[in-house]
Amino acid sequence: MTKNRRIFTTVLRLLALAATVSATIVMVTSHDSTNVLNLTFKAKYNHSPAFTYFVIVEAIISGYNLIILLLSSKGSLWRMVIILDVVAALLLTSSMSAALAIAQVGKEGNTHAGWLPICGQVSKFCNHVTGALVAGILAAMFYFVLNLLTLYNVLNPLFVVKPNQLPWEF
Amino acid sequence: MTKNRRIFTTVLRLLALAATVSATIVMVTSHDSTNVLNLTFKAKYNHSPAFTYFVIVEAIISGYNLIILLLSSKGSLWRMVIILDVVAALLLTSSMSAALAIAQVGKEGNTHAGWLPICGQVSKFCNHVTGALVAGILAAMFYFVLNLLTLYNVLNPLFVVKPNQLPWEF
Numbered sequence: 216m217t218k219n220r221r222i223f224t225t226v227l228r229l230l231a232l233a234a235t236v237s238a239t240i241v242m243v244t245s246h247d248s249t250n251v252l253n254l255t256f257k258a259k260y261n262h263s264p265a266f267t268y269f270v271i272v273e274a275i276i277s278g279y280n281l282i283i284l285l286l287s288s289k290g291s292l293w294r295m296v297i298i299l300d301v302v303a304a305l306l307l308t309s310s311m312s313a314a315l316a317i318a319q320v321g322k323e324g325n326t327h328a329g330w331l332p333i334c335g336q337v338s339k340f341c342n343h344v345t346g347a348l349v350a351g352i353l354a355a356m357f358y359f360v361l362n363l364l365t366l367y368n369v370l371n372p373l374f375v376v377k378p379n380q381l382p383w384e385f
Numbered sequence: 386m387t388k389n390r391r392i393f394t395t396v397l398r399l400l401a402l403a404a405t406v407s408a409t410i411v412m413v414t415s416h417d418s419t420n421v422l423n424l425t426f427k428a429k430y431n432h433s434p435a436f437t438y439f440v441i442v443e444a445i446i447s448g449y450n451l452i453i454l455l456l457s458s459k460g461s462l463w464r465m466v467i468i469l470d471v472v473a474a475l476l477l478t479s480s481m482s483a484a485l486a487i488a489q490v491g492k493e494g495n496t497h498a499g500w501l502p503i504c505g506q507v508s509k510f511c512n513h514v515t516g517a518l519v520a521g522i523l524a525a526m527f528y529f530v531l532n533l534l535t536l537y538n539v540l541n542p543l544f545v546v547k548p549n550q551l552p553w554e555f
Binding site: 256257258259262263264265294295297298301304305308309310311312313314315316317319320321325327328329330331333359362363366367369370371 | 426427428429432433434435464465467468471474475478479480481482483484485486487489490491495497498499500501503529532533536537539540541
């Protein structure tokens with residue numbers, strides 16, 4: 216059971232790593248340009264603070280995840296890793312939500328604010344951003360499942376272990 | 386020590402409740418209108434999906450937090466509450482990040498995308514949104530500290546309890 220759990224955790228980490236690396240690469244390589252009334256209109260990820268934040272977080276979590284995968288899974292560091300995993304999930308969710316909010320305006324616009332959609336003009340850029348966001352959402356989901364699994368095992372909320380065996384109290 | 390910890394946790398929950406309730410009320414009551422070229426330009430929170438998502442999450446977490454505060458702190462439900470608290474922190478961080486990303490465009494605009502800032506026209510609306518976002522950021526911070534504190538106590542990452550006293554393994 217413990218061995219299966221460890222394999223499942225490693226698979227989740229590998230999937231999350233693939234997702235964050237893809238999200239970083241696809242977002243960084245997103246650029247397009249178009250001509251509107253003789254003016255060249257360029258689109259690049261670093262024109263938006265939310266997309267820049269997204270790239271920074273995805274890159275940091277890729278590095279963190281790689282380090283954790285390379286560390287021995289039998290070390291006593293693993294209790295700290297559970298807390299760091301929660302922080303990683305918060306960062307991934309935050310950056311993905313901010314990027315998604317901006318991408319939604321880019322695709323749909325906002326008539327009330329007078330913000331026009333830009334995807335018609337720079338569709339190549341929009342496709343890249345969509346791809347990066349799908350990878351970012353998957354990464355956040357993998358980390359969410361990883362956290363739920365680890366916390367469930369640690370906290371034993373459905374009393375598989377008797378309550379008095381737990382070394383902490385509230 | 387345990388009593389102090391419980392008092393600190395309750396204070397954090399009360400602060401988070403005050404922050405989420407304030408964020409909900411201040412965001413929902415935010416509206417303003419202005420005339421540009423004989424056209425009335427109205428601003429309201431539900432004109433943006435990110436702000437609507439923010440209000441829904443802040444309201445849900447207010448309700449959740451109130452229920453947890455009213456429950457007895459000695460019940461055995463508290464292990465599940467730790468997991469639910471992590472989910473609450475993820476939701477708060479996600480909605481706050483999305484709303485912040487849109488508010489940044491509202492305040493600064495985005496010259497690359499041709500999105501003009503709107504805060505000059507609807508400053509009353511912008512002030513309300515800023516207030517709601519400050520409350521939302523505080524709520525996410527209180528929940529972050531609450532999670533760190535609880536997980537630290539449960540996981541004991543710096544070995545105050547001997548490792549072999551812990552009922553779980555990796």
